[in-house]
Every structure is written in C-alpha cells, then in structure tokens.
Amino acid sequence: MDQALAAANTAWILAATGLVALMVPGLALFYGGMVSVRNTLNMMMMTFGAFAVVGVLWVLFGYSTVFGNSLGEAGLLGDPLEYLGLGQLLEAPAEPGLPPALFAAFQMLFAGITVALISGAVADRLKFGAWMVFTAIWLTLVYFPVAHWVFAFDSSDGSVIGGWIANTLGAIDFAGGTAVHINAGIAALALILVLGKRANFINPPRPHSLPLTMLGAGILLFGWLGFNGGSALAANNSASVVVLNTLAAACAGICAWLLVERIRTGHSTTLGAASGLIAALVAITPACGAVSPIGALVIGAAAGAVCCLAISLKFKLGYDDALDVVGIHLVGGVLGTLLIGFLATEAAPNGVAGLFYGGGLGLLGKQTVAVLAVLAYSFIVTWLIAKAMDKVTGLRVHEDVERDGLDVAMHGESAYSVEAPELGGAVVTTDADDVAVAAAAITEKAATEKVT
Incomplete structure (x- = not known):
C-alpha cells in the first residue's frame, strides 16, 4: 500500500470514528426522550456511564482480549495480556497502513454502544451503581469473548489466530449483527427477567419528549454511516456500497414500520418512524457488505415490519422491555443475520452467494450457527451475572424511588x-x-x- 492510499484510509477511519462517537449522545437522546421526565437524566447517564467504563477496560485489557492472539486454536478468547495497556500501539506501522491506535479507538466505540443498548430495556428501575458494575462484568465475560469470535480474523501469515465464527465457521457479520445487536438484545432479555417488571408495566408512562427521540434517531443514522462504512477499514468501493445499502435499508424500514402501524392503529407516529429507522439499521448492520441495494431494501422493510409486530410480544409474554431493546435489536439482529443466507450476492463486497443467488443452504447454515451460539452464550452468562449481583448487592431501586423517579434519587438533579x-x-x-x-x-x- 502506498503512502497516499494509506493516508486516505486513515483519514476516512478518523472521520468514521468521529461519526460513531456521535452515536453515544445520539443514543442518550433517543432513549432519554422515551422515558418519563422523572427518569430522563438517569437514562442518559446510563449511556454515558457505560461508555466511560468501556473506555477504561478497553485500554487496560479489552482490546487485547478481543484482538489478541487466541488462547489455543479454538478461537474462543484473545490473550488479555498481549496488548495490556495498549502501549504497543503507540508506534506507527512499519509499512504504510491503518495505525493500530486508530483501529483500537474505532472498536472501543463499538463496545461502548453495545453495552449502552442494554440500558433501554431496564429503564426506570435499575440502580445506577449496579448498572456500572454490571457493565464492567458483562463486558469482561460476554462482550469481549463474543467480539473476539466475530471481529478477530486470522493473520494472513497464520501467526495470529482469530475468533472461531469469523474464521473456522466463516459466517458473515460485516459490522456487528451478532456481536453487537443480538448480543445486546438477548442480554437485555436475560437482565429484565432477573430484574422484574415495573410497577406500571401494563400502563407505562408515555415518552416525555418525542422531539428528543427523533433528534437522537437522526444522530444515530448519521453515526451509523461511520459504524458500517468504517468497518470496511478503507476508503474504497466496499465502504461506498456499505453506505448506500445502509441508507437504502433505513428508508425502507421507516416506510414499512409506518405502514404496519397505520394498518394496526390507524396512525403513523413519530416514535414509529424513529423505531423503524433503528430496526432497519440494526438488520442491515451484518448484511451491508453482503447484499445488493435491492437486498438492502428487502432487509430494511422486513425489519421495519417484523420489529413493529415483535414489540407487542412483551405484553403477551410478560417481560418488561421498557424501550423495546429485545423487539428491535434482538429481533432485528437475528433477522438481518439470517437473511444474509438468502440475499447475499457475489457482486457485493463480501463476495459470497446466498440461497436466492445460487449459493445453496451452506451460508444460511453458517449464519444460523453463529446466531444460536451468541444467543445461548450471552443469555446464560448474562443471566448468571444478573442473578449473582441481585443476590449480593441488589439490582433494583426501592419502590418509592421507582414511583418518584430516579433522577433526583440517583443523581440529585x-x-x-x-x-x-x-x-x-x-x-x-x-x-x-x-x-x-x-x-x-x-x-x-x-x-x-x-x-x-
């Protein structure tokens, strides 16, 4: 790689890192607008608090656990001591290429967004201190191993062994359908099953500021272009296709959600538009490098429609997913990851064909195994973490705090x-x-x- 190309790639990933960083306040606004006015600051603080914990652990051992050489040939966990403290990333690469420190910063934000997503499911009732402790434990025991499975690739010379999903299995996940959205969604389900329902679960408070939620959704769309496009790790045609597919899916998701909502309730709402946008972005995240723009439209529309129907399951099944993390991120992530097995085309950057493009059932089988593995591991370990914390320190605020609001009780504001x-x-x-x-x-x- 020559110097000019390396500089262009570095500039793009620097920009993409900035875009993904905007997703932190974007998510805080998106979630903050959807809760009652009494819990607005607490909801936002859970996003920023999770991000802060991630940054500390990522520098200490998180990056190394995700991208270090696997401990053994199974590809289950990176060596947490290999890049301890990240001092090894200070030097510029010997050959022109992407600076390792920039890649580490980019991936740090992925971890921060993933754990922050979980917080929406437990709104209005989780102790802030318990949330910060849970974040640290969950990152260490769940996110870091799963991210290693999905994001860590073997080196070209075979000297470094990566994760088993990316290499041994060969499943496709361009930017985090499994490691980010399915992981966060199923973890949210495990946590809320331990935490229990809010006292007002049947008649929850209405969003106190839909304009804030819409603004947050818009910022998330902006940041998602860096989230997906930056995952190409180069300023090239792959990044361009990914950005196009991301935008196409987002538009289809909004339209599909609003259509289903209109048929079911007679209204097309602002909250529905924001939710359809996010559902489509979730679903296209793993598939953005594997499908054509038509495939992106199909995935976005499917996510908008299916997730719109899925969010009502919490009332039928009795789990209190406050801000529909399960209905959007879990369902959307599974849908997008599995649809790769049908809609992937060799003309897209990933270069693999799915069932509808003559590729047979092989890719769908790989995608299914990846989904099931992340679902099982994340749910079981998260449930055990939550159960242990609930026994030792307690997770839930007192009923008086839940009734009167967490902002004043937890933050004095x-x-x-x-x-x-x-x-x-x-x-x-x-x-x-x-x-x-x-x-x-x-x-x-x-x-x-x-x-x-």
Missing part, C-alpha cells in the same frame, strides 16, 4: 425547571404535571393581582 419569577424564581420539576401546577399558580396569582 432534575431534567427541567420552570422559570416563574412570580413565584419567587425557578420551580424545579420532575413531572410534566408540576409544570401545569406551576402555570396554574402563576395564572391564579396574576388574576388575583388584577382584581386587587
């Missing part, structure tokens, strides 16, 4: 305040009803003064 000079200054509020009370008090005082 409120998301909003009403400026009311007539009442002597700012009226701090943790409920939309308080705004109405304050407004009524102002109106009453003004009327009294007028009469007087």
